[in-house]
Amino acid sequence: MSRLVASKSIKNLTEGSPAKLLLLFSLPLMAGNIFQQLYTVVDTAVVGKVLGVETLAALGAVDWLNWMVLGIVQGFAQGFAILMAQRFGAEQYKRLRQVVANSIMLSLICAIVMTAVSQGAARPVLNLLNTPSEIQPVAIAYLRILFAGVPVVMAYNLGACVLRSMGDGKTPLYAMVLASLVNIGLDVLFVMGFGWGVQGAAIATIIAQFLSAVYCFLKIRQIEILHMTREDWQMERSLCGRLLILGAPMAFQNTIISVGGMIVQTVVNGFGVVFIAGFTATNKLYGLLETAATSYGYAMVTYAGQNLGANKKKRISDGIRAGILISLVTSVMITMLMLTLGRVFLGWFISADAASGKQALEIAFKYLKIMSICLPILYVLHVTRSCIQGLGNTVLPMVSGFAEFVMRTGSALLLPLLMGENGIFYAEILAWSGADLILIPSYFYVMNKIKNRNIPFH
Template identity: 55%
Template sequence: MQTRDMTSGSPARLLLQFALPLMLGNVFQQFYTFVDTMVVGQALGVGALAALGASEWLTFLMFGLVQGVVQGFSVAIAQRFGANDEEGMKKAVAGAVILSLGMAAAFTVLGQLMLRPVLTLLHTPEEIAGLSLSYLRILYGSLPVAFAYNLLAAILRAVGNSKTPLQAMTISSFCNIALDILFVFGFHLGIPGAAAATVLSQVLAALFCFIKLQGSGLLSLKRETCRPDRAMLREQLKLGLPMGLQNMITALGGLIVQSVINGFGVIFIAGYTAANKLYGLLEIAASSYGYAMSTYAGQNLGAARFDRIGRGLKAASIIGTATALMMSAVMLLFGRPVLGCFLTGDSAAAGAAMEIGYHFLQVLALFFPLLYILYIIRSCIQGLGNSVLPMVSSIAQLVMRTGCALLLPPLIGQSGVFYGEVCAWIGADLILVCSYYYWMHRLRR
């Protein structure tokens, strides 16, 4: 199995080499959610598209929590890898597996219990609430699969392997697209069919990563390394829980915004949902640079190469800003044709939804580099072993996003909710820049 030592060589080259396979993998992952939405919108109409939109932040709430905690667990693995501590690395892998098994069981039960009350609390329109619930029941039932894939992919990334997750996601994406078309258009299973296609595809991705890791020795653990190491479990929980909570805080802000949007009616929900799909696709590079920066910072911290951390952050910020500007151009130039892929049915309703979605994209495009800087600095701090300060930045995002959603619509109309996203980026960036310099000063001392 390929690994990559990021403690020597050009930071920009290493970050790009690591990020590009992740980016392609994430493109495939987002592409199949893109196709999910497009198939549902074209086959089932604006109402079904709105049902997917009403469930979007609830999906991120739980799956963002899963991604956050396992990414935190993997930071300890990256640090041991950078320090050439093979025994410590195997203990960290064993700890991540033990914690993930327990959390998968607990989150699955909790998720099923909370779904119906939360959809009611969010004022989900009655005509789409049943569709949203059936979609979420299937996704939340697959949480053990989500834990398995995300953990295996995080272990691979921690040792510098970003190609295997790319291969897994490529296979999974094509499988998901084929199953989407078969289940929704062929078997007429509706929204539950789209959810089942996603789950089956993720099973395939998890199996692929597991087979690759089996040959690496990382999962061939001896009895002594499989015993729970309390110090390691504490360290991983200290890293993982704040990162999971950080995503939950982001999702909480999104849910409050969604509850406001739900009050604007099905057409507004559909336009907002369609725009969010393109937004998610163009955000992929930011999250990929973030993963690269986390592994880079973790390995260099393990090797005590503090000089390289700052150089890497500078290189990643330049690359990220240039990429964000290109993504902004895509939103402005191709936003309308892309939105048209999702919106069908009554032409007046589809046209109104498209105008809403394109206005949202225009607002995002003007400030998109701020989002890329947010991902890069936050992931750098997490890779340096501090997941509390990034969580504080998420609280700032929550305050800014929800504050704008609640206060601006009465002043400037329904589009006021769009500006909450940008204000959230600004608030988080200010905190993260200060946090980075503070934490680096502490580490050097």
């Protein structure tokens, strides 16, 4: 690796033990993701404990709509980072600067468009989802503030993706630690101290995200190979097209996954406020269950991209084998933890003092048990999908998103007819399984094409 790479936080993943590299790179990402999940956990815990079951249900009713907007933003940022990792692995630093600069400009356009669209769609979509009228005002108030902060979320995600593409998993961790501590303090102050309700929780989240974005970009400015010139900031039609080809399928993949989630939410909304609250509590823990899987996924994108850029094809195969083994061991450990202490964790969100709280807690734990037992399926999904994306193919992962959509919506609409409200608990599991059925053969297809390509990456 060139001496131009002076920052100690930047990591070259093209040399050394794949398992060790993936694990060491994933650990700070994992810690960062845990702190990022504290955003929603703290928001939900404060709201559920202080403002009650109905307000908790309001947060649950907007989960998938909020996730759709965030998923589009994250999809574009992660897609742009694939090309960054490939250029970094190939040591094409001038081209890397141009990729980063064009990504920043495209991200700004994306953020402006998403802010306008999300604000306009919030109320009609909640009506379409049959959101109970008693929780709609709270849900709308929460969404308005979160969607106003879309540019801030875009800035953090892009900054973190730039750093991860060059093997820096520590800076996003530090950014998340800072943001989470601020978020916790402001949650308590705004909701419990000032009495601002869910609006206070949303404002706290946006302020915390802003600080994390600033921290990441200050770090990026210190990286010598990313010192931009005026020439780097010129938008290139071919480069922008390549970035959008990578980012748009990932954004669309997240969109169709979230549409399936909203259809599930429509079914859940029909079971009443108490069921929504219990379902919401487990979904908030879902973020923590998925934290390690997401981290391994980020590591695989960077690992596969850098090694493809360096034309080290065998290391890619070695890496995914190591990644799947690590992910399976991790998922089993998390499963055991949740089966043992799941009720304690759910108690963070639901007060079991009232009869409605006890009922919601039972619903939540039943869902948590089913999800935890099937967690290895989700972990294989993340590692395989991310490896394919890192290799520059974002279309096949998008197809797996369609498979998720079909399985999630089909099971959500059919299983409750056969099993009652318990049927909805299996929609997520079947969605993961459908994606794996597409992704596993897709990985072998993509790798076979790469191995038969004798020319190095350009």
